[in-house]
Amino acid sequence: MRLPARTNFVALARQRAAAMGDVSAYLFLENGEEQEQRLTYAQLDARARSIAHHIRRRVDPGSRDLLLYPPGLDSGAAPFACLYAGVIAVPAYPPASRRPLPRLGAILRDCGAALALSSSVLQTVEAAVRQELPPRARLDWLATSDIEVDERSGPPPVEPEAETLAMLQYTSGSTGDPKGVMLTHGNLIANSEVIHSWLQHPPGSPGVTWLPPYHDMGLIGGILQPMYVGFLAVMLSPLAFVQRPLRWLRAISRYRATVSGGPNFAYELCVRSTTPQERAELDLSCWERAFCGAEPIDAAVVSRFGESFAPSGFRRTAFFPAYGLAESTLAVTGKPPQTLVRQRLFSGAALDEGRVLPAQPGDPDAREHVSCGVPLPGTELAIVDPETTCSRPEKMVGEIWLRGQCVTKGYWNRPNETLEAFGAHTADGVGPWLRTGDFGFVCEGELYVTGRLKDLIINFGKKYSPVDIERAAERAEPRLRPGCTIAFSVSMDGSEGLVLVAATRKHEPGAAEAIAAVVRRAIASEFQLGVRDVRLVPTAAVPITSSGKVRRYACKQAYLSGALRGEKT
Numbered sequence: 001m002r003l004p005a006r007t008n009f010v011a012l013a014r015q016r017a018a019a020m021g022d023v024s025a026y027l028f029l030e031n032g033e034e035q036e037q038r039l040t041y042a043q044l045d046a047r048a049r050s051i052a053h054h055i056r057r058r059v060d061p062g063s064r065d066l067l068l069y070p071p072g073l074d075s076g077a078a079p080f081a082c083l084y085a086g087v088i089a090v091p092a093y094p095p096a097s098r099r100p101l102p103r104l105g106a107i108l109r110d111c112g113a114a115l116a117l118s119s120s121v122l123q124t125v126e127a128a129v130r131q132e133l134p135p136r137a138r139l140d141w142l143a144t145s146d147i148e149v150d151e152r153s154g155p156p157p158v159e160p161e162a163e164t165l166a167m168l169q170y171t172s173g174s175t176g177d178p179k180g181v182m183l184t185h186g187n188l189i190a191n192s193e194v195i196h197s198w199l200q201h202p203p204g205s206p207g208v209t210w211l212p213p214y215h216d217m218g219l220i221g222g223i224l225q226p227m228y229v230g231f232l233a234v235m236l237s238p239l240a241f242v243q244r245p246l247r248w249l250r251a252i253s254r255y256r257a258t259v260s261g262g263p264n265f266a267y268e269l270c271v272r273s274t275t276p277q278e279r280a281e282l283d284l285s286c287w288e289r290a291f292c293g294a295e296p297i298d299a300a301v302v303s304r305f306g307e308s309f310a311p312s313g314f315r316r317t318a319f320f321p322a323y324g325l326a327e328s329t330l331a332v333t334g335k336p337p338q339t340l341v342r343q344r345l346f347s348g349a350a351l352d353e354g355r356v357l358p359a360q361p362g363d364p365d366a367r368e369h370v371s372c373g374v375p376l377p378g379t380e381l382a383i384v385d386p387e388t389t390c391s392r393p394e395k396m397v398g399e400i401w402l403r404g405q406c407v408t409k410g411y412w413n414r415p416n417e418t419l420e421a422f423g424a425h426t427a428d429g430v431g432p433w434l435r436t437g438d439f440g441f442v443c444e445g446e447l448y449v450t451g452r453l454k455d456l457i458i459n460f461g462k463k464y465s466p467v468d469i470e471r472a473a474e475r476a477e478p479r480l481r482p483g484c485t486i487a488f489s490v491s492m493d494g495s496e497g498l499v500l501v502a503a504t505r506k507h508e509p510g511a512a513e514a515i516a517a518v519v520r521r522a523i524a525s526e527f528q529l530g531v532r533d534v535r536l537v538p539t540a541a542v543p544i545t546s547s548g549k550v551r552r553y554a555c556k557q558a559y560l561s562g563a564l565r566g567e568k569t
Helices: 009-020 042-057 074-084 102-111 122-129 185-199 216-229 238-243 245-256 264-273 276-280 299-308 348-350 415-422 466-476 512-527 551-562
Strands: 024-029 037-041 064-068 086-090 117-120 142-144 164-170 180-185 207-209 231-235 259-262 289-292 320-324 331-334 343-347 366-370 381-384 398-404 435-442 446-452 456-459 462-464 480-492 494-506 529-539
Touching: 009 042, 009 185, 009 216, 024 074, 024 216, 024 245, 024 529, 037 074, 042 074, 042 117, 042 142, 042 207, 064 102, 064 331, 074 086, 074 164, 074 216, 086 238, 102 122, 102 180, 102 480, 142 259, 142 331, 164 185, 180 185, 185 216, 185 331, 207 245, 216 231, 216 289, 216 480, 231 512, 245 259, 245 494, 259 494, 264 289, 264 299, 264 366, 289 299, 299 320, 299 343, 343 348, 348 366, 381 435, 381 512, 415 435, 415 466, 446 466, 456 480, 462 466, 466 480, 466 494, 466 512, 494 512, 494 551, 512 529
Parallel strands: 024 231, 064 086, 064 117, 086 164, 117 142, 207 231, 207 259, 259 289, 289 320, 494 529
Antiparallel strands: 024 037, 164 180, 320 331, 343 366, 381 398, 398 435, 435 446, 456 462, 480 494
């Protein structure tokens, strides 16, 4: 049921409860398969109001409240409770043990949270949270699963303005310390509207998500978007997916979901972990929008997934590559509906020089890139030379700059970094723009993302994308685990050198040198680069973000400090 346009999710959720009270809003598969827990719109509204009442008794409006929830129905109700109470929600990765969590500590120190909300099962790790607190900081604790729902509890929910701050969405930290992106109520509604205009999700058809509720794609795409459109959100935990990716596909098939998706690695994992017999038992003909984002999209993965699941009824037109980032709420670009994904070959040498030239199949220099589509409504995109700030035309590589209604207010408590990232102007004085830190180019109106500005590897003045180097290594050596290779440069003895850290599959003892030799030859042949060190490590040693992206900065720091263990070559 489509409701009138609103400026905030508080009014929208209340209207859903009034108009669709007995309809299921969220369904959680407790074991990832068949153990269902449901929450109707009326139950969600009552639960959010009850939790909001307890929040108001502890903290003032505008305070920052930390959300520490494992996936489940509580993780869906808690953000709405914060919106109802007029506090600023701060979703974060929930501790799994009493061990210190440096990232959580960085978030606590930055946001100054006054209250931590969690389910009762997480009270056992309260000590882990408290040991990350700054000196003399005070943090109250509220176990929301212990709260008795009372439909009459407390005053009515707040009615925030569009410019009122709603959430702090902390960045993944893939290139440094996490920063709190300030999301307003207006940002959330605006991005939900453009996502809906892009995906065109039918209100009556379910969606399926396993994405973490503390990550922007999982929170905004998996929890808020279903509320905005009015469709059932079928949820399973990321752990249930990783343990058995087939569970995700079975949920899509069973509930006849039309929209679902995840990062690039999720599609690769599905291909590698399922058998032809298991695929034949699926019916994915209902899947109309298979979005893919949050990390570089590998053209080979797109092809392999399409081929592998064609017998399951999956159509290639359903694949929806996208580009987005927390600083622009979530989504920025997307593939036009009912079109095939554009996968094109470009000259690698030209791309390294900032130019875009086509390449032919079989060219040793060719690199295949996947289009991330066109800017979504209300978003303006420019490709800019990061050094001169001059705008670049089509088919020239540069930094991706954005502006529009979905661009957020900046970083919490970081005025200098906010000005640098959100206050950019081009050389001709046009602005302000958001500098994304991502590199890419526009070809025939569509965006191709090539890498991160801070991750660029520079050798004798020439720039290389680490993604290209990582994928070349994985193509050359099948014993490397896909998506678990990290390339970066280090300065030693007065010169820059390339380091490659890679997770390997099981291999015979003494094979490390042979694996490293294959990698070195491949990198030398394709990029004319020597590799100073190839470090082979266990999969668990590769630092990744909550969305599955490799954390190059953290890996480099671990390497330099000597904390990165593995086989030296």
